[in-house]
Amino acid sequence: MDGRFAAALEAIVGRRHALTTPDEIRAYAYDGGVDRAQPLGVVLPGSTEEIAAVVRACRERDVRFVPRGAGTGLSGGAIAALDALVISTARLRRILEIDAPNRIAIVEPGVVNADVSAAAKPHGLRYVPDPSSMAACTIGGNIAENSGGLHCLAYGVTSAHVLGIKIVTPDGDIEWLGGKTIDAPGYDLVGVFIGSEGTLGIATQAVLALSPMPESVQTLLGVFDSTDDATAAVSAIIARGIVPGALEMMDALATSAVEAHVGAGLPVDAAALLLIDIEGLSDGLDQTVEAVASICREHGAREVRIAQEGEQRDLIWKGRKSAFGAMGRISPDYYVQDGVIPRSQLPAMLRDVTAAGTKHGLRIANVFHAGDGNLHPLILFDKDKEGELDRALAAGADILEACVSRGGSISGEHGIGLEKRDCMPLQFTPDDLGFMERLKSAFNPDDRCNPGKVFPTGRRCGESARTAQSGALDERTAALAGEPF
Amino acid sequence: MSLRDALGERLRVLPDDCKRYPISGVTPKSVALPRDGKETALALAAATAEGATVVVRGAGTKSHRLPRPRTVDVVLDTSALDDVMEHAAEDLIITVGGGTPLVKLESVLRAHGQFWPCDAPFAATSTVGGTIASNAHGALRLRYGPLREQILGAKLATPDGVLVRTGARVVKSVAGYDAHKLMAGSFGTLGVIVEATLRVAPLPETENIVVARFRSPVSACAIARAVAASMLFPLSIVLVDDACARRVGALLAHASTGSWLLLVRCGGNKRSVARQVSDLKKACESSGADAVSVLDHAATPRAWSDIRELTGGAPYDAGRFVVVKTTSLPTDTPAAIADARNRWPTAEISAQPGSGIVYAHIPASDLVAPIGTNGELPRVENLTRAYMRAGWSASILSGPPSIAAAQDSHSNTLPAYVTAPGAPTRLFRAVKAALDPAGTLDPGRLPGGV
Numbered sequence: 001m002d003g004r005f006a007a008a009l010e011a012i013v014g015r016r017h018a019l020t021t022p023d024e025i026r027a028y029a030y031d032g033g034v035d036r037a038q039p040l041g042v043v044l045p046g047s048t049e050e051i052a053a054v055v056r057a058c059r060e061r062d063v064r065f066v067p068r069g070a071g072t073g074l075s076g077g078a079i080a081a082l083d084a085l086v087i088s089t090a091r092l093r094r095i096l097e098i099d100a101p102n103r104i105a106i107v108e109p110g111v112v113n114a115d116v117s118a119a120a121k122p123h124g125l126r127y128v129p130d131p132s133s134m135a136a137c138t139i140g141g142n143i144a145e146n147s148g149g150l151h152c153l154a155y156g157v158t159s160a161h162v163l164g165i166k167i168v169t170p171d172g173d174i175e176w177l178g179g180k181t182i183d184a185p186g187y188d189l190v191g192v193f194i195g196s197e198g199t200l201g202i203a204t205q206a207v208l209a210l211s212p213m214p215e216s217v218q219t220l221l222g223v224f225d226s227t228d229d230a231t232a233a234v235s236a237i238i239a240r241g242i243v244p245g246a247l248e249m250m251d252a253l254a255t256s257a258v259e260a261h262v263g264a265g266l267p268v269d270a271a272a273l274l275l276i277d278i279e280g281l282s283d284g285l286d287q288t289v290e291a292v293a294s295i296c297r298e299h300g301a302r303e304v305r306i307a308q309e310g311e312q313r314d315l316i317w318k319g320r321k322s323a324f325g326a327m328g329r330i331s332p333d334y335y336v337q338d339g340v341i342p343r344s345q346l347p348a349m350l351r352d353v354t355a356a357g358t359k360h361g362l363r364i365a366n367v368f369h370a371g372d373g374n375l376h377p378l379i380l381f382d383k384d385k386e387g388e389l390d391r392a393l394a395a396g397a398d399i400l401e402a403c404v405s406r407g408g409s410i411s412g413e414h415g416i417g418l419e420k421r422d423c424m425p426l427q428f429t430p431d432d433l434g435f436m437e438r439l440k441s442a443f444n445p446d447d448r449c450n451p452g453k454v455f456p457t458g459r460r461c462g463e464s465a466r467t468a469q470s471g472a473l474d475e476r477t478a479a480l481a482g483e484p485f
Numbered sequence: 486m487s488l489r490d491a492l493g494e495r496l497r498v499l500p501d502d503c504k505r506y507p508i509s510g511v512t513p514k515s516v517a518l519p520r521d522g523k524e525t526a527l528a529l530a531a532a533t534a535e536g537a538t539v540v541v542r543g544a545g546t547k548s549h550r551l552p553r554p555r556t557v558d559v560v561l562d563t564s565a566l567d568d569v570m571e572h573a574a575e576d577l578i579i580t581v582g583g584g585t586p587l588v589k590l591e592s593v594l595r596a597h598g599q600f601w602p603c604d605a606p607f608a609a610t611s612t613v614g615g616t617i618a619s620n621a622h623g624a625l626r627l628r629y630g631p632l633r634e635q636i637l638g639a640k641l642a643t644p645d646g647v648l649v650r651t652g653a654r655v656v657k658s659v660a661g662y663d664a665h666k667l668m669a670g671s672f673g674t675l676g677v678i679v680e681a682t683l684r685v686a687p688l689p690e691t692e693n694i695v696v697a698r699f700r701s702p703v704s705a706c707a708i709a710r711a712v713a714a715s716m717l718f719p720l721s722i723v724l725v726d727d728a729c730a731r732r733v734g735a736l737l738a739h740a741s742t743g744s745w746l747l748l749v750r751c752g753g754n755k756r757s758v759a760r761q762v763s764d765l766k767k768a769c770e771s772s773g774a775d776a777v778s779v780l781d782h783a784a785t786p787r788a789w790s791d792i793r794e795l796t797g798g799a800p801y802d803a804g805r806f807v808v809v810k811t812t813s814l815p816t817d818t819p820a821a822i823a824d825a826r827n828r829w830p831t832a833e834i835s836a837q838p839g840s841g842i843v844y845a846h847i848p849a850s851d852l853v854a855p856i857g858t859n860g861e862l863p864r865v866e867n868l869t870r871a872y873m874r875a876g877w878s879a880s881i882l883s884g885p886p887s888i889a890a891a892q893d894s895h896s897n898t899l900p901a902y903v904t905a906p907g908a909p910t911r912l913f914r915a916v917k918a919a920l921d922p923a924g925t926l927d928p929g930r931l932p933g934g935v
Binding site: 099100101102103123124125145146148152153155156157159160161169173175176177179180181182183184185186187188189191192194195196212213214215235238239241242243280281283284285287288340341342343344369372373374407408409410411412413414415416420424427428429431432433434435436438439440441442443454 | 573574575576577578598599620622626630631633634641643647648649650651653654655656657658659660661662663664666667669670671675686687688690710713714715716717718753754755756757758759760761810812813814815816840841842876877878880902903904905907908909910911912913915916917918919920931932933935
């Protein structure tokens with residue numbers, strides 16, 4: 001980094017919060033995904049104004065920059081491609097206000113997701129979006145990725161729970177999109193900023209909508225001898241007019257890994273498990289639970305366990321949430337894919353996943369948000385074996401193609417970032433992408449803010465992940481060790 | 486290609502035809518009636534090439550909501566874009582043309598025990614595209630969230646005549662920008678909604694409405710806030726004064742002069758609804774309600790179809806009433822109601838107290854009369870300043886042409902809208918310039934002259 005620029009940054013954020021040496025910035029070279037790139041430097045501003053000043057300093061010197069939260073993303077969104085400066089929101093971690101009568105929380109972007117619900121709990125409220133990384137990921141990153149989670153089936157993803165966002169624009173201006181009140185005249189820019197993967201500006205404060213906690217929750221565990229039966233039960237539950245709080249599925253390979261990892265007492269000989277949360281008022285809940293249980297039995301479940309709140313239920317969900325990390329028990333490495341299909345296509349899609357594994361000679365475990373049709377195939381490989389990484393990436397690309405051909409999407413919650421930018425043409429025409437680029441230019445005309453993300457570069461889908469330096473997977477595996485995904 | 490070449494006989498220019506499509510009192514020079522998305526795109530490309538301005542119109546129920554345009558070259562009527570492309574019932578998704586009437590959408594869904602969780606007003610004639618473009622979310626917002634979240638994807642015709650898709654036909658997708666969400670509240674100024682893919686929900690097994698009568702809106706609002714934050718999780722909450730209540734047949738028996746009715750719509754299975762109703766009754770009675778009754782499952786649909794119309798001023802003849810919508814924090818709703826009552830003593834008032842929305846339906850004669858004498862509207866002249874200070878937003882939803890005319894000529898009269906302080910108008914302009922660089926789609930009528 002040029003010395004005068006470094007001095008300018010230090011003058012804004014303080015010497016302690018401007019990192020430039022290779023040792024200091026090494027940890028910022030990767031996120032939870034497959035890509036890796038060394039940033040130009042890292043700054044950790046302490047306020048919205050400091051972020052704006054850093055962004056203006058970047059503009060003056062035509063330096064690109066990348067906003068970064070906790071770095072738990074899975075698609076390279078927080079990676080500093082193209083020699084960019086990382087602007088970390090890690091120091092902006094105050095919950096500024098819990099306004100219970102108005103059911104809102106005002107928070108800084110570095111606040112950890114789970115801490116919002118913890119702060120709201122004494123008021124009988126919660127912040128609904130609950131990505132599996134909720135103990136580590138932060139609100140700013142959640143806004144960038146439009147994060148989902150187990151409970152977005154019933155209550156919607158991040159964008160359904162954000163009323164306003166204070167942003168620093170790519171030009172260094174400070175603006176409020178939306179606010180504490182709803183329906184302000186003019187364009188609703190909140191919905192389009194959320195999920196823009198840090199390419200439209202940096203969120204520096206957010207007004208979050210809080211929701212009432214349910215009075216009661218019961219968890220069902222449906223045990224199936226066939227994945228087709230389990231997926232058919234998923235469709236039948238929704239078709240019966242029941243929208244569970246969460247509706248998750250794990251296949252045999254995933255279950256065996258989870259059992260080896262946490263010993264949640266799940267049946268390892270089952271072909272598929274459904275994990276279903278039914279929540280609401282305690283009155284009438286038993287009937288819904290019983291209806292779901294009978295649907296499972298009608299669709300061939302050999303056993304349906306019902307867990308009340310407490311240890312048994314916690315254990316089941318602990319098993320689900322630890323599934324990614326548990327893969328280490330059954331494979332040296334894994335590559336997590338993220339695609340969406342209409343629920344009704346689940347049985348056929350799971351066969352497509354199996355076929356992709358067979359074609360490339362790799363095992364694939366499935367653990368996913370069945371209620372949303374949001375798949376997370378975990379492609380198992382060994383990076384030390386010649387060509388296995390390439391085959392894993394190729395299998396991932398095949399799965400995405402199958403998702404699109406079945407009417408779905410190439411990402412349900414992990415985002416496009418660097419990893420999938422060259423898969424965008426699978427789902428969108430050049431006209432569609434041109435329209436999105438024009439929208440981007442309204443905020444970020446010089447592509448200085450999170451450059452090189454989301455939009456295709458002309459390579460093949462599945463190739464771009466390989467543009468990262470070799471050894472990216474080493475870093476990733478190291479980064480993921482012990483991560484609560 | 487000219488507009489005439491693009492549309493042939495589906496471009497109407499006869500004055501009698503054009504008169505049927507007024508936009509805030511302005512008669513357009515022509516009316517375009519495209520049959521499908523492709524023709525919509527062709528028409529837009531032709532208009533842009535000719536430098537013509539286009540106002541998009543569904544059923545026209547909210548076409549007067551923005552200030553009077555300087556000129557309207559073309560009204561683009563979307564009513565022929567009314568196909569149901571795909572209803573994937575088991576996926577809780579439906580894709581329909583932008584001109585599809587809400588009644589058609591609702592009847593298709595009802596046959597499968599489903600509904601689109603947006604109880605927009607003007608339900609008898611409004612289109613899906615118009616409902617989205619005007620962000621007419623209705624009171625179900627409390628339970629189901631903003632209208633933009635009920636849209637999963639769209640096919641849009643851009644001003645340069647290209648058909649683009651955003652989002653997906655699945656319940657969850659984060660691929661690319663969610664430009665379809667930007668359509669909510671954009672009044673057709675960024676693109677034409679040719680198709681929309683909507684998130685639908687199962688109809689609750691049972692529905693009841695709890696009707697609680699209060700002497701003061703303050704205690705009714707307090708109960709509303711408490712209920713909205715409670716595990717009872719009602720579908721929607723509406724508060725009406727006695728004059729509003731008398732416009733709903735099912736509430737006639739409950740209204741009494743000077744009182745307010747709190748309406749809480751509950752849904753779920755029978756036992757859950759019974760519990761909600763019982764808890765609500767207790768809560769209202771212990772907070773000063775002087776009467777509480779319940780509309781049962783049989784009575785609810787009819788009653789709610791009337792109540793939903795109150796959310797957008799639909800039952801109020803635009804020739805005789807000015808409808809002003811205010812949004813504030815829910816804790817400010819009592820103050821917003823008091824302000825409206827004080828400012829316009831003859832107004833009929835309804836509210837969504839769990840969401841901070843207040844509607845004042847003001848007899849136009851009480852507002853318009855002074856214009857003829859000295860051009861002043863004394864009761865409203867400080868509205869902008871007062872609302873800005875409180876951080877509230879306001880907009881006029883409807884009113885007689887004389888109000889629109891007054892907006893043209895009197896800068897200190899009732900404004901078309903008051904945005905909260907610090908609205909990002911620079912970004913509004915940048916978005917408009919990026920997506921409609923030629924200014925084809927109804928320029929200049931949104932805040933900031935966008």
